Amino acid sequence: xxxxxxxxxxxxATTGREVVYxxxxxxxxxxxxxxxxxxxxxxxxxDFVQIVxxxxxxxxxxxxxxxxxxxxxxxDDIEQFLERGPGSFFMRRSVYQxxxxxxxxxxxNGLEDLDSSPDRPRAxxxxxxxxxxxxxxxMFVELSGARPGQQGENAFGTQPRIQRTTFTRAGxxxxxxxxxxxxxxxxxxxxxxxxxxxxxYVRSRHGNGFPGIRRHTIIVVTNRxxxxxxxxxxxxxLFGNIPPPGAEDPGGxxxxxxxxxxxxxxxxxxxxxxxxxxLNPQAAVHGDAVYTQEALDRIITTLMEAxxxxxxxxxxxxxxxxKLPKKILDEQMIGPEGKAECTICIDDMYKGEExxxxxxxxxxxxxxxxxWLKEHNTCPICRMPIEGNNPSGSNSNNNNNNNSQPxxxxxxxSTSSASAFASTSAPGRNxxxxxxxxxxxxxxxxxxxxxxxxxxEERLERIRNVAGVRRAxxxxxxxxxxxxxxxxSRENSRFDMxxxxxxxxxxxxxxxxxxxxxNTSSNSQSxxxxxYSGGLNNLWGRNNSNNGEGNSRDRDGQQQQNQQQQQQQQQQxxxxGNGALGWLRDHFGRGSSGSGSxxxxxxERRR
Amino acid sequence: xxLPKRIVKETERLMAEPVxxxxxxxxxxxxxxxxxxxxxxxxxxxxxxxxxLELFLPDDYPMTPPKIRFLTKIYHPNVDxxxxxxxxxxxxxxxxxxxxxxxxxxxxxxxxxxxxxDPLAPDVAKTWKENPSVAVATAREWTQQYALPSQ
Numbered sequence: 121x122x123x124x125x126x127x128x129x130x131x132x133a134t135t136g137r138e139v140v141y142x143x144x145x146x147x148x149x150x151x152x153x154x155x156x157x158x159x160x161x162x163x164x165x166x167d168f169v170q171i172v173x174x175x176x177x178x179x180x181x182x183x184x185x186x187x188x189x190x191x192x193x194x195x196d197d198i199e200q201f202l203e204r205g206p207g208s209f210f211m212r213r214s215v216y217q218x219x220x221x222x223x224x225x226x227x228x229n230g231l232e233d234l235d236s237s238p239d240r241p242r243a244x245x246x247x248x249x250x251x252x253x254x255x256x257x258x259m260f261v262e263l264s265g266a267r268p269g270q271q272g273e274n275a276f277g278t279q280p281r282i283q284r285t286t287f288t289r290a291g292x293x294x295x296x297x298x299x300x301x302x303x304x305x306x307x308x309x310x311x312x313x314x315x316x317x318x319x320x321y322v323r324s325r326h327g328n329g330f331p332g333i334r335r336h337t338i339i340v341v342t343n344r345x346x347x348x349x350x351x352x353x354x355x356x357x358l359f360g361n362i363p364p365p366g367a368e369d370p371g372g373x374x375x376x377x378x379x380x381x382x383x384x385x386x387x388x389x390x391x392x393x394x395x396x397x398x399l400n401p402q403a404a405v406h407g408d409a410v411y412t413q414e415a416l417d418r419i420i421t422t423l424m425e426a427x428x429x430x431x432x433x434x435x436x437x438x439x440x441x442x443k444l445p446k447k448i449l450d451e452q453m454i455g456p457e458g459k460a461e462c463t464i465c466i467d468d469m470y471k472g473e474e475x476x477x478x479x480x481x482x483x484x485x486x487x488x489x490x491x492w493l494k495e496h497n498t499c500p501i502c503r504m505p506i507e508g509n510n511p512s513g514s515n516s517n518n519n520n521n522n523n524s525q526p527x528x529x530x531x532x533x534s535t536s537s538a539s540a541f542a543s544t545s546a547p548g549r550n551x552x553x554x555x556x557x558x559x560x561x562x563x564x565x566x567x568x569x570x571x572x573x574x575x576x577e578e579r580l581e582r583i584r585n586v587a588g589v590r591r592a593x594x595x596x597x598x599x600x601x602x603x604x605x606x607x608x609s610r611e612n613s614r615f616d617m618x619x620x621x622x623x624x625x626x627x628x629x630x631x632x633x634x635x636x637x638x639n640t641s642s643n644s645q646s647x648x649x650x651x652y653s654g655g656l657n658n659l660w661g662r663n664n665s666n667n668g669e670g671n672s673r674d675r676d677g678q679q680q681q682n683q684q685q686q687q688q689q690q691q692q693x694x695x696x697g698n699g700a701l702g703w704l705r706d707h708f709g710r711g712s713s714g715s716g717s718x719x720x721x722x723x724e725r726r727r
Numbered sequence: 728x729x730l731p732k733r734i735v736k737e738t739e740r741l742m743a744e745p746v747x748x749x750x751x752x753x754x755x756x757x758x759x760x761x762x763x764x765x766x767x768x769x770x771x772x773x774x775x776x777x778x779x780l781e782l783f784l785p786d787d788y789p790m791t792p793p794k795i796r797f798l799t800k801i802y803h804p805n806v807d808x809x810x811x812x813x814x815x816x817x818x819x820x821x822x823x824x825x826x827x828x829x830x831x832x833x834x835x836x837x838x839x840x841x842x843x844x845d846p847l848a849p850d851v852a853k854t855w856k857e858n859p860s861v862a863v864a865t866a867r868e869w870t871q872q873y874a875l876p877s878q
Binding site: 417421432463464465466467488491492495498500501503 | 731732733736737789790791807808809811818819820821822823824826
C-alpha cells in the first residue's frame with residue numbers, strides 16, 4: 121500500500137527517507153530530521169514509535185487504504201463486525217525480536233487505524249481507565265516476578281522486563297490501551313522464569329536462538345465504545361468479549377518488515393497466551409480457569425471418569441425386574457450340548473436350573489441379570505429394553521409369572537364384576553346428565569375432583585383385577601359378594617354412577633384423565649380421600665364390629681395389598697410414560713374396572 | 728476381596744486360547760490389572776507396531792466396563808495424547824456380555840478403522856479428514872517411532 125492513496129497529511133514513506141510514527145501522539149516525522157533524538161517523538165518524547173514501512177504502516181487511515189477507498193459503504197460495517205467482534209474490541213498481538221534496540225522496529229501497528237483525527241490527545245495518566253490498566257499491568261508484572269520500571273542494562277540477565285504503554289482516550293467513546301512485554305534473554309539457557317511456549321515459538325519459527333535476543337510482545341486493545349469514566353465496562357468488554365473463531369486482529373494480514381511477527385490471534389487466544397506466557401504453564405490452573413492443555417486434560421479426565429456412562433440406558437424399575445418370568449432350563453433352551461452359559465457370569469448352566477427370561481427371550485441367572493438391570497434396563501446381549509414398549513406383553517408375562525390363572529377366568533371375573541356393578545348403579549343412571557348439556561366438560565370443580573379421586577380408584581381396581589385374578593377364583597366369591605354388600609351409602613352409589621357415566625366417554629376425555637394422575641392433584645385428592653375414608657372407615661368399623669368375618673378378610677387383604685401396590689406403581693410408571701398405551705388401557709381395560717370396588721377401596725383406606 | 732469367578736475364568740481363557748495379535752497378562756500382585764499388547768492390524772498405518780495398553784477391571788466389573796488406556800503413543804483420531812480411547816463399548820454401550828477379549832478385539836478393530844467423525848483428538852481427526860494421506864503417513868511414522876516391538 122504505497123503512496124498513491126495516502127491522504128496528503130501523511131508523510132510518504134516510500135521515498136527512501138525513513139518516516140517515524142509515534143503511537144503516543146500520532147505525530148510523524150522523517151527520522152533524519154531529528155538525528156539527535158533517535159526514535160523518540162520530538163513532540164511528546166515518547167519512545168513508543170515505529171519506523172513506517174510501506175507494508176507495515178501503523179498510521180491511521182493508511183493501513184487500510186485499500187479497503188477505505190473502496191466505495192462500498194457496507195464493507196466497512198462488515199469488516200468492523202468481523203474483525204472487531206460484536207463488542208467492538210479488537211486486539212492484536214505482535215511479537216518481534218531484535219538483537220539491539222527493543223523499539224527501533226516497534227510493531228504495534230493498528231493501534232488506532234480508524235480514527236483519522238489528527239489532533240489526538242496524548243496518553244492521559246489521570247484518566248480513570250488508567251488506574252485500572254495500571255493495576256492490570258502491575259498484576260502481570262508481579263506474576264512474572266519482574267519489577268516495574270526495571271529497565272536498562274540490569275534487565276539483561278535473568279528477569280523478564282515488562283514495559284507498559286497505555287493510551288486512553290475519552291470524550292468520543294473510544295479507548296485503547298497497549299501492553300508491552302519485553303522479555304530479555306541473556307543467553308539460550310538459564311534464563312530464569314522463562315516462558316517455554318513463547319520460547320519455543322520464537323525459536324522454531326525463526327530458527328535463531330542466539331544470545332542477546334530480546335523478544336517483545338505487544339498487545340494492543342482498542343475499545344471503540346468505552347467511555348472516559350467507564351473503566352469497569354472497559355474491562356467487562358475485555359474479558360467478556362471473545363471473538364468468534366477465525367476472527368483475527370485487523371493487523372493480522374500486515375507484514376512486519378523483517379521483524380518476526382506473531383500469528384494473527386483472536387483476542388481470547390492472545391490474552392490467554394499472554395497470561396500463559398507469564399504464568400508457569402505447569403501449574404496454570406486458577407479457580408475454574410485453565411491456561412494449558414495439560415490442565416484442561418486433567419479436568420476432562422476427571423469429568424469423564426466421574427460419569428463414564430452418562431448416556432447409557434436408565435435402570436429398570438424394581439417392579440419390572442420382579443415381573444420377569446423365570447423358567448427352568450430345558451433341552452430346547454440349552455441346545456444339543458446339554459450345557460450353556462450365563463453370559464453375565466460366564467458360568468456353565470445345566471438343564472433344570474432356573475433362569476430369568478427377558479422379553480427378548482435371552483435368559484440369564486436371575487441374580488446376574490438383576491444386578492445388570494438395576495443399572496441399565498436393556499438386555500445385555502441384544503440391548504432390547506425390558507420394559508416400556510410392550511405393556512400388553514408385560515401383562516401377559518405377569519400373568520404367566522403368577523401362573524395361577526388362565527386368562528379365561530380373568531375374563532369371567534371381570535364380566536361378573538361388571539354385572540354386579542351394573543346392578544348397583546342402575547337406579548341412578550341419568551339424573552344429572554339431562555341437566556347438563558355440556559356433559560363432562562362442564563363439570564364443576566368439585567365434581568372434577570371427585571372424578572379424579574374416582575379415576576384413581578378405578579385405576580387401582582383395574583390393577584387389582586389384573587393382580588387379583590387368583591383371588592377372584594378361590595376366595596373372591598366372598599369378596600365380591602361383600603362388594604355388593606358394601607355400604608350402600610349415598611356417596612358411594614353416586615360414585616359408581618359417575619364412573620359408569622364416564623365409561624362410554626369419547627377420547628376427548630383423554631386429556632383430562634391424564635391430568636388426573638395422582639401426583640398432579642394429590643392435594644385435593646387427599647382431601648377428598650380423607651373425607652370419604654372417614655365415612656367409610658366408620659362404616660367399616662361398624663361392619664367389623666357386627667361381622668366376625670372382618671378379620672380374616674383383613675388378612676387376605678394384607679397380602680393382596682402388597683401385591684397390588686407393586687402393580688400400581690408399575691401401572692403408574694408405565695402409563696405416565698406412554699400416553700397412547702395408557703389410553704388403550706383406560707378404555708379397553710374398562711370392562712374389568714368396576715369389580716370389587718367397594719371392598720377393595722375400603723380395604724385400601726383402612727390400611 | 729475375593730476375585731469374582733468371572734474374572735478368573737476370563738483370565739484362564741485368555742491364557743488358554745489367546746486371541747491372535749492380542750495378549751493380556753494380569754499382574755501377579757493385582758489380578759484385576761492387565762498388561763495388554765495389541766498388534767497393529769495389517770493394512771493399517773499401525774501395521775508392524777505393538778501397542779501397549781493397560782487394562783483395569785473395576786470392582787463392579789462386569790457391570791461396569793474395564794478401564795483401558797494406551798500406554799504407547801499413537802496417532803489416531805479416537806485416542807488422545809493421554810492414551811484415552813473413545814470407543815462406545817467402553818462407555819455407554821458396555822454390556823456384561825462383553826469380555827476383555829471382545830473389548831480388545833474392538834480396540835484392534837478401531838485401529839483398523841479410525842472414526843474421525845467421533846474424535847477424541849480433534850487435531851488428529853481434522854488432519855484425518857482433510858488430509859488423509861498426511862494423517863496416515865504420520866500414523867505410520869509414529870508407529871515406527873514409538874510402537875516397534877522391543878525385542
